[in-house]
Amino acid sequence: MQNTRLLEQFGVDLIEKSVDPVIGRDRQIETVLQILSRKHKNNPALIGEPGVGKTAIVEAVAQRIASGQVPECLRSKRLFSLDMASVLAGTKYRGEFEERIRDLLGEIRRVDNIILFIDEVHTIVGAGAAEGAIDAANLLKPALGRGEVQIIGATTLNEYRKFIEKDSALARRFRTVLIPEASKVETTAILRGLRESLEAHHRIPISDEAIEAAVELSCRYMTEQFLPDKALDLLDEGAAAARLSPLGGDCGRLEASLHEAVREGEYERAACLRDRLHRLKKSPASVRCVQRQDVALAVSNRTGIPIGSISAPEKQRLCELETLLCSRVIGQEAAISSVCQAVRRGRSGLSEQKRPIASMIFLGPTGVGKTELCKALAETVYGSREAMIRIDMSEYMEKFSSSRLIGAPPGYVGHDEGGELTEKVRRRPYSLILLDEIEKAHRDVCGLLLQIMDDGILTDSLGRRVDFRNTMLVMTSNLGSTQGGIGFEQTEKNAAQRALREHFSPEFLGRVDCISCFESLSEEALEEIASIQLERLRLRAEHQNLHLHFAPELAKALAQRSRNEKSGARAIRTLIQNELESPLSKRLLSRPLPQTVTATAERDRICLQ
Numbered sequence: 001m002q003n004t005r006l007l008e009q010f011g012v013d014l015i016e017k018s019v020d021p022v023i024g025r026d027r028q029i030e031t032v033l034q035i036l037s038r039k040h041k042n043n044p045a046l047i048g049e050p051g052v053g054k055t056a057i058v059e060a061v062a063q064r065i066a067s068g069q070v071p072e073c074l075r076s077k078r079l080f081s082l083d084m085a086s087v088l089a090g091t092k093y094r095g096e097f098e099e100r101i102r103d104l105l106g107e108i109r110r111v112d113n114i115i116l117f118i119d120e121v122h123t124i125v126g127a128g129a130a131e132g133a134i135d136a137a138n139l140l141k142p143a144l145g146r147g148e149v150q151i152i153g154a155t156t157l158n159e160y161r162k163f164i165e166k167d168s169a170l171a172r173r174f175r176t177v178l179i180p181e182a183s184k185v186e187t188t189a190i191l192r193g194l195r196e197s198l199e200a201h202h203r204i205p206i207s208d209e210a211i212e213a214a215v216e217l218s219c220r221y222m223t224e225q226f227l228p229d230k231a232l233d234l235l236d237e238g239a240a241a242a243r244l245s246p247l248g249g250d251c252g253r254l255e256a257s258l259h260e261a262v263r264e265g266e267y268e269r270a271a272c273l274r275d276r277l278h279r280l281k282k283s284p285a286s287v288r289c290v291q292r293q294d295v296a297l298a299v300s301n302r303t304g305i306p307i308g309s310i311s312a313p314e315k316q317r318l319c320e321l322e323t324l325l326c327s328r329v330i331g332q333e334a335a336i337s338s339v340c341q342a343v344r345r346g347r348s349g350l351s352e353q354k355r356p357i358a359s360m361i362f363l364g365p366t367g368v369g370k371t372e373l374c375k376a377l378a379e380t381v382y383g384s385r386e387a388m389i390r391i392d393m394s395e396y397m398e399k400f401s402s403s404r405l406i407g408a409p410p411g412y413v414g415h416d417e418g419g420e421l422t423e424k425v426r427r428r429p430y431s432l433i434l435l436d437e438i439e440k441a442h443r444d445v446c447g448l449l450l451q452i453m454d455d456g457i458l459t460d461s462l463g464r465r466v467d468f469r470n471t472m473l474v475m476t477s478n479l480g481s482t483q484g485g486i487g488f489e490q491t492e493k494n495a496a497q498r499a500l501r502e503h504f505s506p507e508f509l510g511r512v513d514c515i516s517c518f519e520s521l522s523e524e525a526l527e528e529i530a531s532i533q534l535e536r537l538r539l540r541a542e543h544q545n546l547h548l549h550f551a552p553e554l555a556k557a558l559a560q561r562s563r564n565e566k567s568g569a570r571a572i573r574t575l576i577q578n579e580l581e582s583p584l585s586k587r588l589l590s591r592p593l594p595q596t597v598t599a600t601a602e603r604d605r606i607c608l609q
Contacts (some may be wrong), residue, residue, distance in 0.1 A: 014062035022060035048179030051229025108248035111333035121153025122163035205289035213292040238294040328376040331525030364518025367568020393441040407461030436476035453511035526559035557601035
């Protein structure tokens with residue numbers, strides 16, 4: 001074998017390297033071998049999205065060369081993976097990089113049976129190009145043109161267009177091979193072929209249902225990545241988690257100890273360990289292998305989305321959802337009931353999986369609890385108020401403002417930053433989206449929402465598909481509502497719904513799961529809200545060593561005054577701030593503690609004693 005010192009220094013011989021078996025992709029492998037067998041322009045460039053298996057195809061070519069399953073002209077070839085970072089490393093002065101490339105090419109000419117594989121081949125464009133120097137691409141062009149060197153390149157479609165396609169002299173020396181994403185059937189076959197190596201690494205068996213779950217769940221919840229890489233990632237992560245469980249960990253540790261005892265010649269200890277391992281594996285209560293729930297847990301940990309069977313605490317919360325929400329939002333039982341039905345349909349899995357959990361419009365006058373219900377839903381269903389993404393649609397009144405949701409178009413400032421809505425959902429895919437005062441948004445903005453409500457997918461300005469299928473979309477509106485009055489009469493409900501139909505297109509409203517009409521708050525509901533607000537104030541005051549007592553008629557007086565203000569429950573909060581919190585804060589700062597204060601209602605004001 002001829003001396004290949006530089007190639008071994010800056011690369012790896014893929015034919016000698018031990019790699020996992022490559023399953024499928026026979027058509028693409030045959031295409032690569034066909035291009036390598038050509039007399040001219042025999043340099044294939046594998047182009048495909050990250051994770052579709054470009055490097056695996058090159059490893060399959062190396063395996064076929066090693067086994068002799070290639071044309072006669074390729075049987076004596078050696079396939080080296082060249083690391084461009086290693087080639088660049090240490091070339092501080094002008095001319096060092098060019099000299100290193102020249103020496104590499106000289107070694108390849110001398111050996112005359114080398115095929116180079118350059119992963120991320122677009123990096124040769126500009127590599128080593130200091131002031132007055134020549135980059136790697138221009139150094140390689142003459143050798144590629146004369147057929148003195150054969151290169152297999154691999155890169156993504158975007159990077160190929162950005163770096164290589166612009167240089168037509170470089171692009172014509174390569175023959176592109178598009179590598180599509182593997183299908184679900186192909187991915188399942190690939191995972192079954194790799195099962196043995198994964199089991200040997202994790203020392204735990206992998207069930208067929210775990211393999212099927214990895215393919216199914218990765219397609220459902222990891223839309224930004226590609227098969228087969230994302231399914232293999234999930235299966236690997238699920239197997240690692242299963243091995244760390246008490247039983248899986250015990251089996252793994254015993255097997256490791258057994259191999260160590262055999263390697264060191266301690267056969268008596270090895271026999272004892274073998275018997276213990278045999279008893280552990282045979283025990284019916286101790287059989288452990290990677291199951292569907294292990295893969296589902298891996299997806300949940302990665303995305304924050306609860307997957308699989310609904311836990312007992314969540315089942316109880318969903319069954320008692322009306323009670324939990326009614327304790328937070330007063331006087332809106334009918335609206336809460338329709339919302340709870342939509343949430344249960346989505347979370348139980350009976351609704352369409354390609355749409356958001358629920359798409360709802362909350363219709364009603366100001367201060368009746370629309371936003372408060374969204375906060376309560378976020379805390380009850382999603383576990384935290386932080387899971388609510390709130391966007392004020394009054395900021396999206398212009399036609400061009402729709403780009404803020406998905407990101408600025410190419411050439412505009414902020415194009416690389418993504419959109420306000422899409423980026424938040426990408427970071428937290430399990431969340432509640434509140435679009436406040438949707439009627440103020442431009443019609444083009446509402447047009448963007450059609451895709452979310454219909455397909456659960458929205459493509460941002462960078463071409464990334466953002467998954468909205470695990471979100472809950474809530475839009476609030478004041479259309480057609482009257483400010484004030486006791487009760488929201490049926491005629492007013494009809495007027496509000498008529499105004500909604502006039503403002504929004506039929507295709508928009510047809511995609512909404514639930515339109516909930518909120519009633520104007522009655523005096524009894526306002527009194528109950530006032531009592532809740534006063535109790536919260538009393539608890540805050542207790543923390544400051546201030547003891548508050550409220551007269552029984554105070555809540556009723558606040559309710560009557562807020563009804564006259566015609567702004568619903570918000571008026572109660574304003575009255576408490578101005579007439580209770582402000583004088584109490586002054587008293588708290590000016591007088592010694594502890595203090596006891598009694599608040600009473602006299603005519604149109606609150607008195608403190």
